[in-house]
Amino acid sequence: MLNTLIVGASGYAGAELAAYLNRHPHMNIAALAVSAQSADAGKRLSDLHPQLKGIVDLPLQPMGDDVSELAKTVDVVFLATAHEVSHDLAPEFLAAGCVVFDLSGAYRVNQPEFYSRYYGFEHQHGDWLAKAVYGLAEWQGEALKHAQLIAVPGCYPTASQLALKPLVDGGLLNAEQWPVINAVSGVSGAGRKASLGSSFCEVSLQPYGIFTHRHQPEIAAHLGIPVIFTPHLGNFARGILATITCRLKTGVTAEDVAECYHNAYQDKPLVRLYDKGVPALKAVVGLPFCDIGFAVQGEHLIVVAAEDNLLKGAAAQAVQCANIRFGFSQTLALL
Amino acid sequence: MLNTLIVGASGYAGAELAAYLNRHPHMNIAALAVSAQSADAGKRLSDLHPQLKGIVDLPLQPMGDDVSELAKTVDVVFLATAHEVSHDLAPEFLAAGCVVFDLSGAYRVNQPEFYSRYYGFEHQHGDWLAKAVYGLAEWQGEALKHAQLIAVPGCYPTASQLALKPLVDGGLLNAEQWPVINAVSGVSGAGRKASLGSSFCEVSLQPYGIFTHRHQPEIAAHLGIPVIFTPHLGNFARGILATITCRLKTGVTAEDVAECYHNAYQDKPLVRLYDKGVPALKAVVGLPFCDIGFAVQGEHLIVVAAEDNLLKGAAAQAVQCANIRFGFSQTLALL
Amino acid sequence: MLNTLIVGASGYAGAELAAYLNRHPHMNIAALAVSAQSADAGKRLSDLHPQLKGIVDLPLQPMGDDVSELAKTVDVVFLATAHEVSHDLAPEFLAAGCVVFDLSGAYRVNQPEFYSRYYGFEHQHGDWLAKAVYGLAEWQGEALKHAQLIAVPGCYPTASQLALKPLVDGGLLNAEQWPVINAVSGVSGAGRKASLGSSFCEVSLQPYGIFTHRHQPEIAAHLGIPVIFTPHLGNFARGILATITCRLKTGVTAEDVAECYHNAYQDKPLVRLYDKGVPALKAVVGLPFCDIGFAVQGEHLIVVAAEDNLLKGAAAQAVQCANIRFGFSQTLALL
Amino acid sequence: MLNTLIVGASGYAGAELAAYLNRHPHMNIAALAVSAQSADAGKRLSDLHPQLKGIVDLPLQPMGDDVSELAKTVDVVFLATAHEVSHDLAPEFLAAGCVVFDLSGAYRVNQPEFYSRYYGFEHQHGDWLAKAVYGLAEWQGEALKHAQLIAVPGCYPTASQLALKPLVDGGLLNAEQWPVINAVSGVSGAGRKASLGSSFCEVSLQPYGIFTHRHQPEIAAHLGIPVIFTPHLGNFARGILATITCRLKTGVTAEDVAECYHNAYQDKPLVRLYDKGVPALKAVVGLPFCDIGFAVQGEHLIVVAAEDNLLKGAAAQAVQCANIRFGFSQTLALL
Known part of the structure; x- marks a missing residue:
């Protein structure tokens, strides 16, 4: 059983991820996290997304700048966060050995000027950008099997x-x-x-x-x-x-x-x-x-x-990539 | 031709009011106003409500605390503003002799404790509260004809x-x-x-x-x-x-x-x-x-x-009250 | 594995039933049926409900008046049919020993004049009406365990x-x-x-x-x-x-x-x-x-x-009743 | 005051036409007509379109094959009818001297094979097809002024x-x-x-x-x-x-x-x-x-x-064409 963390579970894609992982036989939601500044910190996921009441009632843990302790407790991290947040967080979880699925745009295009031009920030992690596998699942099957950082396309x-x-x-x-x-x-x-x-x-x-x-x-x-x-x-x-x-x-x-x-x-x-x-x-x-x-x-x-933009366009493709990465059936927990 | 002012025209009811007054044969939009702090100040009404493009392109004037000069230029004021704002503004326009149609709840119930209990503020204008006519148009026909302050029900x-x-x-x-x-x-x-x-x-x-x-x-x-x-x-x-x-x-x-x-x-x-x-x-x-x-x-x-909550429940009833107040046909500009 | 038949699968509740049964570990969709007169006869369920494409592509079999052969091949029948159709069909399947879950109103109220008064037809099967268990699942748990005809409330x-x-x-x-x-x-x-x-x-x-x-x-x-x-x-x-x-x-x-x-x-x-x-x-x-x-x-x-009117108000409650009837977990295939 | 007839007033575009004509200062709704076979024949327009209650309560007259008597009573005809119906009706009203605005496709393209190829019928009125003016109002201003048959584009x-x-x-x-x-x-x-x-x-x-x-x-x-x-x-x-x-x-x-x-x-x-x-x-x-x-x-x-497909894409453009045809302001009754 893989311990997973969802960062940004308060959003729509994050909630869908939580629903999928909740019924995944080989992945377990170890924790849900949001920014320590978020007004949602401390609430239960089902307070925000009432359809999950009784299904995923876990609290949204406030997450500070140092995620090293948190990273030690999980095997897999899903980042359903803003581009800049993913840009900063991914390397920290990667350094701790986690496999990271980033649903933002922060690691999708391995080009020097792409981020300054289209996202308004300078990319600081060119090494990870180069190593990231673009998670268009139907086309990256082999590469996904060995990836540590997967940039899930939107x-x-x-x-x-x-x-x-x-x-x-x-x-x-x-x-x-x-x-x-x-x-x-x-x-x-x-x-x-x-x-x-x-x-x-x-x-x-x-x-x-x-x-x-x-x-x-x-x-x-x-x-x-x-x-x-x-x-x-x-x-x-x-x-x-x-x-x-x-x-x-x-x-x-x-x-x-x-x-x-x-x-x-x-x-x-x-x-x-x-x-x-x-x-x-x-x-x-x-x-x-x-x-x-x-x-x-x-x-x-x-x-x-x-x-569905939140599913094949976000959460389902992230889980599909994870299924491929860890050798499960591609559609596990999805159908 | 009566010169009218709409305060709070940026909102949905305000925009409907503007559309009605724009086609009223005896009332004229002298000005549209919003709070000086509003991000909409200076914009044209049709920038906010694109259906009004080419119909009401007037700018939303920022309105400061002193409305005495503005009040002198208009005969009729429609307040499509928050309760507290109407509470404060109405007496100023009334003092200048304007006829005021307030679409907020600030003058609807002539009871001492109503506002502290249900609206969270102490009412400071008991005199006007007592004089205000409740603008349920079908039932207040006679009283409306002589009212200076009409509290239009929502x-x-x-x-x-x-x-x-x-x-x-x-x-x-x-x-x-x-x-x-x-x-x-x-x-x-x-x-x-x-x-x-x-x-x-x-x-x-x-x-x-x-x-x-x-x-x-x-x-x-x-x-x-x-x-x-x-x-x-x-x-x-x-x-x-x-x-x-x-x-x-x-x-x-x-x-x-x-x-x-x-x-x-x-x-x-x-x-x-x-x-x-x-x-x-x-x-x-x-x-x-x-x-x-x-x-x-x-x-x-x-x-x-x-x-329609924005029409008979707001703008249309306000114009209906104005039509009654000034002796026009009740449905003028409305049908 | 129980062999099940859904009659009236072309409708919205029928399609939901098919989706649930398709993922049920102990029930199997043996056949989908519609009236022989239906324009949908012969089509695949997924032709009508495209969300089921690749999930339930079974054809909608035209069903004539004599269902005795069909009844022999199945253990469980879900009737997602019009009231009069259910009224006629249920006894035929019951006679063949099937357990019948009727989603129509045909067996819901055990009162002589109810059907002539509210449904416009004379009920011909008072015996089955008397034996039917009203499938309000949370309240009929014990009775459901031994029922042969379950009238699932809408x-x-x-x-x-x-x-x-x-x-x-x-x-x-x-x-x-x-x-x-x-x-x-x-x-x-x-x-x-x-x-x-x-x-x-x-x-x-x-x-x-x-x-x-x-x-x-x-x-x-x-x-x-x-x-x-x-x-x-x-x-x-x-x-x-x-x-x-x-x-x-x-x-x-x-x-x-x-x-x-x-x-x-x-x-x-x-x-x-x-x-x-x-x-x-x-x-x-x-x-x-x-x-x-x-x-x-x-x-x-x-x-x-x-x-959801189609789920707890129809298909999900029918499956819940079936789960109770056959001793499975109440929520099997539903969550 | 021009007497107008709307054929096919039961539809959405027909109802919008009725609303416009009802407030037109120079056009008058002489009659509303539907096919004699229509289930709506005899009903009031406002029975079908409740927003028109109290505004246009005229009955929908059943119209038989011989429209010559009806044609004598009106100056202007709006055909909000199916293509084949317009194809047949237009020449009859035209023969009686009416000005006809056809909202169907029956007279839009002056090409021999267009109708057999795209509409599934042989056009029988090539003369009128040749004379019809395509009512794209902004572009046909001059031609419209003298047209007897206007094919209003959809x-x-x-x-x-x-x-x-x-x-x-x-x-x-x-x-x-x-x-x-x-x-x-x-x-x-x-x-x-x-x-x-x-x-x-x-x-x-x-x-x-x-x-x-x-x-x-x-x-x-x-x-x-x-x-x-x-x-x-x-x-x-x-x-x-x-x-x-x-x-x-x-x-x-x-x-x-x-x-x-x-x-x-x-x-x-x-x-x-x-x-x-x-x-x-x-x-x-x-x-x-x-x-x-x-x-x-x-x-x-x-x-x-x-x-709005029903307005500039149908009813409003028809009225706009009529306004141009008869020398009124283009936007009369429309704004």
């Missing part, structure tokens, strides 16, 4: 890359035309906090961060091609639906696309391919899957990928 | 009283049994502000303030009978639906109830009575009406009242 | 009775005043079908069936006291929240109420009692619990009960 | 063309790359009818009609360029938001785009241009505007257009 990059990576790697796309990713995310993607923009009466479908969202360079960096990425806020709590418009190379057929996806995902239990049609958001909300469907007309290809 | 009290007052005044209810008011309000009732409780992912149907909500004593005080009042937050932006369960006096029939309502509201254009059935929320959202329907079985009576 | 009656039964049985309520049950249900309660009233643009909060809903007499019959029951349609897919206003006997305190609930439910894993506060709908959606909280002021008691 | 084409037409006509777009239109529509776009796909529990964000929606060729035909059009169903009742990704010609700047829009719409009161940022859906719901904003990065341009 919601938009997971859906976008799972949809595009087979096509890019398979050489099916016309390089002249950038894929156009239009994605709509539920409000939980903005985190659990008081915010006018996330308040019930203010939310309505709208694009944001056009040409400036930091997930664009993350997606482009990992795919190796440029993309146009336009995120939208949707009037729903959970889920992401990405509609991706691509240009195929001349001569590439719908059958080629289908075969390409089949080869990539036939043995991947958390990617569900659609033989016909494309997914609706409701197919994935509350579930750990990424669903993918597509349509072709001439050289035009439209791929639709849907996932 | 959402729950308006729906509850419009439903119950004819029955109480008509002596139709069994005094042994308190009416049970179950009401569900949209999230806009909590105001326009960053708040975890109002955030999209946190909102779901739930009761709050059971036995402790300050609208219970307001309703009871004005009706002259005790009531049980249980407010709920609903997962919608706008509207209130109140389901009220009463006991009729022995012998009172459905026809008696219908006649009672008919007598009370036959010439009141903003109360719509249902001959059969009861209203759904959608009947009133975006409209200035309070809709009322009922059903009787034996001595049991269930009345359902629905209104 | 959403409103489950929430209402779980909230009221301890108080009634404990003699805490003032008999002069009928409890007032105001309940709001999600749209899934209306079933999976094309219907103008259930269409997205038509749904808004509204009462329906005032004084005439058939769940009122069901609740009253099983509790043994009259109640006023006012159901509402809410603008959400799943869940029920019931706000119940009662009068306590003189001298009964909040502590008495708390103790009463504690005694009733302390060892019942699917009822969660709130020490303070009352439940919000979000606490139970997607979960098999009924959550109960209350507040007292003088002789007035307000109890709030929340559950 | 929701997707209106938003898409208002966004793209200035760019296309101005020659700003790179012809090599097709504009990618991703649009999300509210459920009211599917019409007022019982339908499983429109039912509350079934709706969630999802694309539909990929590469096959009939609005793609309509948009392409009127713009004169090919486009990729991917419509989505959104989980909201009203509104359309279109996110359009284009490639600019080399050298075209953001300033050029801004100037192009400015020139096109500076004197068009129902198109609101955003100096910065892009519209959210909430800016337009319930209002007759189309809001347009954009962002440029290098040669990439993203334009966002938002409108």
Whole structure:
């Protein structure tokens, strides 16, 4: 039984992580932690997330700057924390020998200037950045088995890359035309906090961060091609639906696309391919899957990928990575 | 043309007021004001409420402590402000001769201890409290015509009283049994502000303030009978639906109830009575009406009242009161 | 391993049943059936409910009038069918020795005239009606262990009775005043079908069936006291929240109420009692619990009960009853 | 005062038309009509659309095959009917001298094979098809003034063309790359009818009609360029938001785009241009505007257009066209 610690369990992804780990047969929630400054410190997780009442009633322990004692008591750490917090905390837990799954963006892109440019801070841990394995689980199976630091990709990059990576790697796309990713995310993607923009009466479908969202360079960096990425806020709590418009190379057929996806995902239990049609958001909300469907007309290809942003886009993928890392069945505790 | 000032126009009710006044043929928006400390000071109203773009683009003027100069420039003031702010501001505008419509609770109940008990402050303006006319428009027509300070009732009290007052005044209810008011309000009732409780992912149907909500004593005080009042937050932006369960006096029939309502509201254009059935929320959202329907079985009576909390429960009723006060048609600018 | 059949799996409760049974260690889905006339016959369950893709892809078998062959192949039958269909089918499966869990209203009230009066048909199976056990799981534990026909109560009656039964049985309520049950249900309660009233643009909060809903007499019959029951349609897919206003006997305190609930439910894993506060709908959606909280002021008691109408109000309670019936842990496959 | 007839007033767009015409100073609702076979025949409009209670209580007259008598009594006809119905009815009213505003697709594209290919019927009225003026109001001002048959474009084409037409006509777009239109529509776009796909529990964000929606060729035909059009169903009742990704010609700047829009719409009161940022859906719901904003990065341009699908995408544009046709102010009765 692996002792696990969730830091940042007060948030939506943290609560989902706690629910998964609570039913995991080989992992145990040793502790839940939040920043010592958090107003939630000392509360029970179920005080914040009432659906967990009677399921995970553990207290949220205030965590100070020195985590060395805490680190000794756990084998595995999930960081569901802000980018800067993860940046600082990960090396401390790693130094103590913990295996760390970071759900923030702090270790996702191994490029010198990425963090100063898109995250507004200078990265201080280039060594760990270089060693971190990007936890896009379907594509990093081998690397994950030996990783100590796993940078779990977030919601938009997971859906976008799972949809595009087979096509890019398979050489099916016309390089002249950038894929156009239009994605709509539920409000939980903005985190659990008081915010006018996330308040019930203010939310309505709208694009944001056009040409400036930091997930664009993350997606482009990992795919190796440029993309146009336009995120939208949707009037729903959970889920992401990405509609991706691509240009195929001349001569590439719908059958080629289908075969390409089949080869990539036939043995991947958390990617569900659609033989016909494309997914609706409701197919994935509350579930750990990424669903993918597509349509072709001439050289035009439209791929639709849907996932629960808090699950395959966060907590479920983190647990999936942990399952792979420790040799368990990939879907353990997830289905 | 009456020059009007809206204080607190940044909020949801304030924006609705601005939209109504903008199309009023005899009232003119002289200025929109917010607290000098507000982060919204200096912005245009349409920056905050994009639906008003091109309709009301006036700036939100920062308003300091001394409002005497401002008061000289306007005839009519609408206070869409917090209770304490209205409490302080109203007398200043009144002293300058303005007619004041206060949408807060600061002048609604003429009882010595009401404010210390339910609002947490000592009322300093007992003279104005005594002179204020309670703006339940259908019932205060005559008094409104000569009022200088009108305390416009809010959402729950308006729906509850419009439903119950004819029955109480008509002596139709069994005094042994308190009416049970179950009401569900949209999230806009909590105001326009960053708040975890109002955030999209946190909102779901739930009761709050059971036995402790300050609208219970307001309703009871004005009706002259005790009531049980249980407010709920609903997962919608706008509207209130109140389901009220009463006991009729022995012998009172459905026809008696219908006649009672008919007598009370036959010439009141903003109360719509249902001959059969009861209203759904959608009947009133975006409209200035309070809709009322009922059903009787034996001595049991269930009345359902629905209104838009920001309109008949706030802005529309304020304009309705102003229309009555200044001798215009009651529904001017509202329909 | 028990072989189970779900009849009516195409509906929302049926799909939830399938998901539970799919992960049950001691029950196996032998077949899914729908009426031979159904347009869904022959489709896979996951064609109708895409969230089940890859989880339950079994076909919906068309079921004719003669079910004797089918009945021989299964041990347990769940009827998620219309009242009349259950009325006819249950005896056939019972005759073949199956244990039948009926989620319809067809066997819930053992009274001669109940069905002609409230359901519009004459009940033909008075013998089975008399033998049926009402599956309010927390209260029928012993009877369930030997039942062959279990009439699983639906959403409103489950929430209402779980909230009221301890108080009634404990003699805490003032008999002069009928409890007032105001309940709001999600749209899934209306079933999976094309219907103008259930269409997205038509749904808004509204009462329906005032004084005439058939769940009122069901609740009253099983509790043994009259109640006023006012159901509402809410603008959400799943869940029920019931706000119940009662009068306590003189001298009964909040502590008495708390103790009463504690005694009733302390060892019942699917009822969660709130020490303070009352439940919000979000606490139970997607979960098999009924959550109960209350507040007292003088002789007035307000109890709030929340559950997922498709789970504790349907599928989860059916599985809970089955678990009790066959000696498994009550919560097996549910948590 | 022009006597007007609305055929198909039972639908959502028809009801909005009725509300606008009811407050129009120069147009009068002479009659509301529905098919003689309609279950709504004989009901009052406000029985179907309760928000209109006390506002438009006129009955829905059953209309048979011979409309010649009816046609004599009215000057103006609005057809809010199915395509085939409009196809048949329009010539009859036109023959009687009425001015006809058709909100269906029956007269929108003057191409021989368009209707057999995309609408499934052979067009029988090529003469009227040739004479019909396409009612994209901002662009057809002069032609509208003398038209007898106006084919009012629907929701997707209106938003898409208002966004793209200035760019296309101005020659700003790179012809090599097709504009990618991703649009999300509210459920009211599917019409007022019982339908499983429109039912509350079934709706969630999802694309539909990929590469096959009939609005793609309509948009392409009127713009004169090919486009990729991917419509989505959104989980909201009203509104359309279109996110359009284009490639600019080399050298075209953001300033050029801004100037192009400015020139096109500076004197068009129902198109609101955003100096910065892009519209959210909430800016337009319930209002007759189309809001347009954009962002440029290098040669990439993203334009966002938002409108209420029932208003600028249907009823408001029809009234706007009528206002232009009869020489009234464009926004009369609309603001």
